[in-house]
Amino acid sequence: MAKEKLKFAFYWAASCGGCEISVLDINEKILEVVQVADIVFWPVAMDIKYKDVEKMSDEYIDVCFFNGAIRTEENEKLAKLLRKKSKVLIAYGSCSYMGGIPGLANVANRKEVFEKAYLKNISTVNPNGVTPKTRVKVKEGELELPEFYDTVKTLAQTVDVDYYVPGCPPQVELTINALETIAKGELPPKGAVLAPLKSVCDECPLNPLKKEKIQISEIHRIYEIIPDPNKCLLEQGIICMGPATRGGCNARCIKAGMPCTGCGGPCPNSPEQGAAMISALASLLGLEEEKEKYTEADIEKLVAQIKDPLGTFYMYSLPSSLLKRRVMKNESGHYKPDYKT
Amino acid sequence: MKAVTINPITRLEGHGKITIFLNEQGNVENAYLQIPELRGFERFCVGRKAEDMPQLTSRICGVCPVAHHYAGTKALDAAFNVEPPSAAEKLRELMYCGYIIYDHILHFFYLGGPDFIVGPEAPREKKHFGRN
Numbered sequence: 153m154a155k156e157k158l159k160f161a162f163y164w165a166a167s168c169g170g171c172e173i174s175v176l177d178i179n180e181k182i183l184e185v186v187q188v189a190d191i192v193f194w195p196v197a198m199d200i201k202y203k204d205v206e207k208m209s210d211e212y213i214d215v216c217f218f219n220g221a222i223r224t225e226e227n228e229k230l231a232k233l234l235r236k237k238s239k240v241l242i243a244y245g246s247c248s249y250m251g252g253i254p255g256l257a258n259v260a261n262r263k264e265v266f267e268k269a270y271l272k273n274i275s276t277v278n279p280n281g282v283t284p285k286t287r288v289k290v291k292e293g294e295l296e297l298p299e300f301y302d303t304v305k306t307l308a309q310t311v312d313v314d315y316y317v318p319g320c321p322p323q324v325e326l327t328i329n330a331l332e333t334i335a336k337g338e339l340p341p342k343g344a345v346l347a348p349l350k351s352v353c354d355e356c357p358l359n360p361l362k363k364e365k366i367q368i369s370e371i372h373r374i375y376e377i378i379p380d381p382n383k384c385l386l387e388q389g390i391i392c393m394g395p396a397t398r399g400g401c402n403a404r405c406i407k408a409g410m411p412c413t414g415c416g417g418p419c420p421n422s423p424e425q426g427a428a429m430i431s432a433l434a435s436l437l438g439l440e441e442e443k444e445k446y447t448e449a450d451i452e453k454l455v456a457q458i459k460d461p462l463g464t465f466y467m468y469s470l471p472s473s474l475l476k477r478r479v480m481k482n483e484s485g486h487y488k489p490d491y492k493t
Numbered sequence: 494m495k496a497v498t499i500n501p502i503t504r505l506e507g508h509g510k511i512t513i514f515l516n517e518q519g520n521v522e523n524a525y526l527q528i529p530e531l532r533g534f535e536r537f538c539v540g541r542k543a544e545d546m547p548q549l550t551s552r553i554c555g556v557c558p559v560a561h562h563y564a565g566t567k568a569l570d571a572a573f574n575v576e577p578p579s580a581a582e583k584l585r586e587l588m589y590c591g592y593i594i595y596d597h598i599l600h601f602f603y604l605g606g607p608d609f610i611v612g613p614e615a616p617r618e619k620k621h622f623g624r625n
Contacts (some may be wrong), residue, residue: 166532169506170555176603182622196556197603199503199617226508226529253552256537265533273535284531292494292514294524300531321555374544375573413548463541467549 158334160185160213161193161205162244163234165227166254166304167220171245174321178328188335189214191286205233208428213238215334217317221247221254221471222305225286226298235311240339242330242346246320246415247308249345250425251471253320256463258470258477261302264307302482303489306472316345320415320468323401347400351419352412356403358384368436371457374411385411386436391464396422396429413467424474426465433458494522504604504621506556543572559592605621 165173167302176182176197186193193200206406216238222228235241244365246252257265266283269285270276288295307313317330330346333339340346353359360366360383372389379385385392392411398419405412418425437454439446446454458464481487495515502509508530516522534568538549548566551558563585570577600606607620 164508166530168552168558170552170554170558173555173599176599194621195501195503196506197504198621201503223532224530253549254532254537256549257533259540260533260536265536268536268539269531269533290523290525293496293523295512295527297527298529320552325583364553373542394514404548413545460540460542460545467545 158189159192159212160189161213161234161238162191162196163193163215163216163218163230164195164218165218165220165230165248166223167245167247168254169196170216170321171219171247174245174319174324174327176332177324181328181331185331185399185440202230205237208237210236211239215240215242217242217244218307219243219245219248219321221251222301222307222310223254223257224298224300227342228301228305228310229298231307231310240334241307241311242315242316242317242420243307243313244317245322245416246318246468249316249318249472250469251304251306252468255304255306255469255471256467258304259462260478261480261482262300263483265300302480303477304471309471314342315339316343316417318347318398318415318417319401323404325402326400345398345417345420347398347416349420350399351402352394352397352399352401352406352416355399355401356384356406358382358403358406359394360384360387366436367438369438369454373455373459379409381409391429391433391458393425393429393465393467395432396425396465413466414465417469417472426467426475429463429465495519502605506554543569557592557596559589559596563589 162172162175172194173196178185179371191198193205213234213442216234218231218241220227222231231434243249247254251258260268270278270283284300286295286297286299288297315330317326319326322330326347327350333346348355366384366387368387368389370389371391374390377388377390379388379390386394392406393414394406394412396419397412397414398416400416403412414425414429418428422428439451439454462470466475470477477489480490481488497512497513497515499513502511508528510529511524512527513524514522534550534553538546540585541549546569547562550565551562553561565584603622605620611619
């Protein structure tokens with residue numbers, strides 16, 4: 153007798169849609185997926201509406217792949233709804249796992265984002281200074297928009313999450329692995345990140361660490377030098393997030409001549425990705441073992457070579473990091489954060 | 494006035510919501526398209542490294558990341574006041590041609606295509622890949 157088919161759902165919150173496309177990038181394997189599972193909700197590919205999801209019984213969905221960060225009231229509402237309707241909830245991709253690139257907006261708040269996007273941007277034409285309101289009266293009635301929060305959150309900061317699939321977007325191999333693990337009913341204990349335990353360096357063909365200890369004295373931006381394609385980028389003074397980033401991508405960016413920017417998230421044993429990278433960099437610069445060689449001024453000079461440390465070390469992980477966001481006064485003039493510390 | 498809401502709009506990238514107001518005769522009085530999303534690239538790209546822009550802005554849309562990547566790259570050419578060598582231009586064009594093929598396949602099989610194959614009147618359960 154044929155096994156009863158599983159029910160899958162895919163949803164995007166504050167995302168770009170790349171995670172959805174990464175599911176389609178498994179190509180003809182999608183046909184195997186629909187052999188074992190019915191997809192019951194998937195806005196990018198199907199016409200099922202929010203009200204249809206509301207009508208589903210609790211835990212109707214076996215596995216929900218949730219991508220995108222929690223940026224608005226609607227994102228939060230759907231996270232809570234899909235949590236209730238799903239047996240297993242997977243944070244799929246860097247945004248729902250760590251906040252992702254949209255999480256960089258935690259350098260600002262709603263007021264600053266609205267000002268820049270709707271009023272002060274160089275290409276913005278908005279003579280009446282209109283910004284989005286949660287409710288607006290039109291002559292036929294009233295229209296509503298979800299509230300835009302001050303702080304971007306991860307899915308796990310919003311609801312209980314069962315598993316995580318890292319990547320921006322997750323690599324095809326990771327997606328296939330996750331789907332096969334589910335189909336076989338071999339999911340690991342709750343809370344697992346469905347990716348190898350290795351770092352990007354462990355997968356990188358340029359990794360020199362096995363040969364000899366590397367040491368650098370200068371940091372370059374990617375356009376300042378033409379790197380030797382056979383040498384570790386860090387060894388050449390280019391900041392590469394490989395040592396602090398979980399693998400599963402087979403060092404794809406580095407193989408294309410670009411440094412890792414950290415989309416795979418932290419390694420299993422050092423959950424603060426940015427701090428792990430800063431620590432790795434300190435030892436590469438010899439600040440740990442040979443610190444007597446350096447004066448305070450030398451160190452300052454070295455550190456000043458790192459442009460935009462926040463964007464470099466936390467490109468994908470600001471909301472899930474210890475930093476979470478830039479501390480700012482809220483609209484009532486207080487520093488009270490809108491997230492749990 | 495009676496309102497019909499379509500939420501979310503499906504089979505395209507991005508979030509959208511349509512509210513249609515009907516008059517007493519049941520005819521459309523007015524319709525509104527709302528975009529209930531914003532991530533704030535305009536703000537958070539400020540302060541980031543210029544050379545990171547192609548990578549950051551390609552996350553504006555994961556369905557057309559190559560277009561955004563290309564636009565970011567061209568903006569960098571202008572910012573650095575440089576002209577790429579011919580080989581680089583050709584590589585970019587090749588990348589873009591590949592992307593056009595990829596995007597059309599995506600649109601045909603997953604996004605717009607089902608409307609044309611089963612028609613706009615077909616039940617919505619049938620209007621997606623894999624059921625026809």
